[in-house]
Amino acid sequence: MPSGEFAAAAQAILDAVNGVIDGKQETAATALMVLLAQGHLLLEDVPGVGKTMLAKTLARAVHGSVSRIQFTPDLLPSDVTGVSMYNQATGTFEFRPGPVFANLVIGDEINRASAKTQSALLECMEENQVSVDGKIYLLSAPFMVLATQNPVEMEGTFPLPEAQRDRFMARIAMGYPDRAAELDMLQAHQNSSPLERLKPVVDTAMLRRMISTVHAVHVSDPVREYVVDLGRATREHPEITLGASPRAMLHVLRAAKARAALGGQEFVLPDDVAGVAHSVLSHRLMVDRRAALNGRDAGAILKEILLRLPVDPAAGRESARRAAGVR
Template sequence: MNTVIDGKEESVRLALTVLLAGGHLLLEDVPGVGKTLLAKTLARTVDCSVNRIQFTPDLLPSDITGVSIYNQSSQVFEFRPGAIFANIVIGDEINRASAKTQSALLESMAEHQVSVDGTTYNLDEPFMVIATQNPVEMEGTYPLPEAQRDRFMARISLGYPDTAAELAMLESHQSVNPLDAVQAVVSAAQVADMIETVAAIHVAPAVRAYAVALGQATRTSPQLRLGASPRALLQLLRAAKAAAALAGRGFVLPDDIRDLAHPVLAHRLLIERSAASQGVSADSVITELLATVPVPGAAPGATIGRTPIPRATRDSR
């Protein structure tokens, strides 16, 4: 993936983290910074079914979930699956569609199934939605409903590449498309096995308590009118397990929670209007909470760094 996405190693690593955690990924940034390219590159690395949905204002929910069509020869209704029936679904510019169409993804993202005309259809595993969107200040966008934002495990803002990465891009992307050289390195079955392995990563009680403390701190913060949901904490822990696995560890450190707090929690939080008028952002609130919520194993008042789990806790696993 790094051969295609120049200078965005951290974004690539976070995308892999979400994949191994069995979550869904939201790529949010201004046009032209490589959101769709990152989504397509990740999909190319897995030998599985991939569908792309271009979200537009006239897109209908049935275009996503599917529709039952009457077959005159057999005189029965036949279900025609929609674009959601794939292992990896790329939703390009998801906030260009109306809230009604966006809500067609809610059941599939939460339960990996689709209900049409009273019949429930299970989706293939693994199942991942990678959606891109422009900031809501852009023309022709609709803000994602809170319920749908909460279903995305993490949000990535790519940002502009640095000078060296941009020069490399101008040189390598002119004559050939680097995406054409990307080949699948794992199968869908292998990814499913990886997700099961990641789910078995050990999490000490102190680390779980730390994640809960962070979540509760968002709910009591006077600067927020909507804090982290229980689903957000579940997904934070799953992402931390995947980060531990990528680091070659069989256990989660408090730093895994801290490193993922911004991409996993920030897009779910709603700022109080009075705080927003003063320039307060969700990221700044999370930074403040990370500095105040006690970290397991850290001495009171100590500077927070790469904090390990106490030896007694590690050995207990």
């Protein structure tokens, strides 16, 4: 895909999202990065800051199939994946697909459902398929889960299992808008929502071409070594009881490739890896109890690791040679 066409399509998506969500340009860019990296996104924050609105806006900007699951304590796994029903007319069981069969699935307040129901998404998010009664049903491509959750200390929430958190490529917090953005929001939303007027700016065919462009971004051996060293550093840190998994490091690399492509690069630099590390890794790391009591969190520890982790100068040189067409 020509770089100009990719940049124009990416900017159209960002403009569509930023036209609805005021003052969250960085958050919108991260959401697009995860979409192009074929990952899944977890939006965590207190109620009312626009988590669901961001998910709905990104879904509407892409002309694909969209479904929404409202997670509640009584939701069953079959309510998510689908169920086999007996057809009396034919005397056979027929599979009725659940809401997970869509290009973009919005999971609203995912941590209000039990761990059993949350686990229904594990196979979907990792393998893009659903297994029911011994049969495998493939999901649409591209496929992305955009889930929102409230902080775990809020009433009626369940913590996401570690295996579930590890399948989300990135977690971001919306945060409150600044004063100017909040004033703009009151003006734009006082009579109707801009979401109602939003039209799709790309279709799924264009989105697949954009994803292919991200796949083609070059990654040098020194950059791969930097990613591996980052993951190993989290596992060996004395204040971290659960470090980054191999899946997490693969997500870091994919996200870095998408970040590089959105920045107009044909190669990944260590800065791209460091730029995605917080959103991709912080929700997966478990800090030991003593460090947590001292006010240490995963984000602060990860920042220190990145500052101390040596960067091979060859990573930048090899990428520059690649950009110049020297192999």
